[in-house]
Amino acid sequence: MDSALISVGLPIALAVIMFGLGLSLTPADFRRVGQSPKAVAIALACQLLLLPLVAFGLVKLFDLSPLLAVGFMILAASPGGTTANLYSHLFRGDVALNITLTAINSVIAIITLPVLTNFAISHFIDDSSRVGLQYDKLLQVFAIVVVPVVIGMLVRRRSPRFADRMDRPVRIASAVLLLLVVLGAMLSERDNIADYFAEVGLIAALFCVLSLGVGYVVPRALGLSEDQAVASGFEIGIHNSTLAIAMALTVIGNTQMSIPAAVYGVLMFPIAAVFGVVVRNRAVAGATDEKRSLDQRSR
Template sequence: MDVAELISKVFLPLSLAIIMLGMGMTLIPANFTRIIKYPKAILIGLTNQLIFLPIIGFSLAIAFNLNPVMAVGLMILASCPGGPTSNLITQVCRGNIALSVTLTAIASMVSILTIPFILSYALEYFGTNTDVIIKLPIIDTILQIMVITVIPISIGMLIRNYNINFAKRKEKPMRIASTVIFIIVFIAVLAANADKLVDGMKAAGIVTLVLNIATMGLGYFTARLFNLNLKSTISITIESGIQNGTLALVIATSILNNVEMGIPIGAYAIWMFLTGGILMWQFGKRSEINSK
């Protein structure tokens, strides 16, 4: 296992699980029941992720006249749901954490059905049809969601339920720790992929930046259009623009057996961390975000 694999398969998941534990200590069951009772925010977030994001990715692939391999790589990325990283950024930005976690979980489950459909069409349209049968690692995907997100958050909620004073004391330290871990992971990702960085940015840097900004802009615009409060707007903005890069890489390299298709995914990851970091800096420094 090289350094890049060590970071992506061990350090990053472990770090995210610890962060999710701290995140759970800020949540109560009412946070989730409120979302279910008023599902407008979930419907907006899922529509952005599952419908508009692939459409934007497809349009950009055509507009930028990407070669077939790069185009399919972009579509892999655009068809993937948000990942645990979006939950981390939402926490530091003081967004609606329960909404973020709910969107990640639901979109991840639904995408098991949507990704094969989207990618089959993309492979045929862009002329790289290799007669590959796309079968997502369903069990691995569910386990990833459970181990990294659902279980740690549930444990954190239990801790808050039984020792609310401890949970409240740890809220600020955990938010600071989340920011520090985010920065360390970002630097580690850059260092581990330094040799691929230049080529990746040359091949897909601009189009992936446009995709990232466009999807985040879509999230913010739609949330405001339907009069969601600021905390929910932050969550939907982040969920619309932070994708599950790990799942995307698995699809490109393990299922489609094409390492080159991972180039747009790697480039997007850089922009994703940068724009996520900017949002964390802008919103995280506020002492409080009200509901308006």
């Protein structure tokens, strides 16, 4: 891949996305964990425990090549993306829960992402000495993740109105930069892109559907409300693909490992939209049936 995209474009894209996240955060978003501990604990358990297991099972089932398998595990360990908040808003999820989960999970990922990546490299790649984590670059990536978030939070604290005005432009810029990063990752492998989509497209789509499903069904089964389950579904199904790509390209220095995140970054948006329509229609149908049942009882 073009070195300028890796050394300049990718860090800028990630920094802008995380700055946008910071603009939407306040210290109260972190304190909200104490107000909704059950919802946060269930969603984080789905993200940190179930999702890596789902990804591991899929890569084993599809017998992916080692580098692509590691790429999927990196993707599974990446926290939710800021776009999850937008989807949750559009489909009437608990946006406050989304913001809290994104904030907490982004901090936790500083530990869990390298741990799971190391496990994946040691498990899937026999000669890990050729493809390993570069911890100085890992620190650089997380500096790009954490510092812009802190700056964004400081901007919001100093000027909430300015932060609100900047929210939409920064979201648009984040989406455009994410698209450019994804296209760049694919362009670098243009000779093999058809093969990668053939090899990775189906599993990426399945992983997205399962991520959204796990994030929604498990919380509902454990007693969370509909809006909390919708928020959890989007949070777990919409990953920070840019961070996963940065991990593969900048920290590990392997283009093939970035392909799963790049393909997922393309597929997750339409799949998440369909998921939103399905769960919203299901909720509306359920409310209608409940109202009809109450009307019949009152007669």
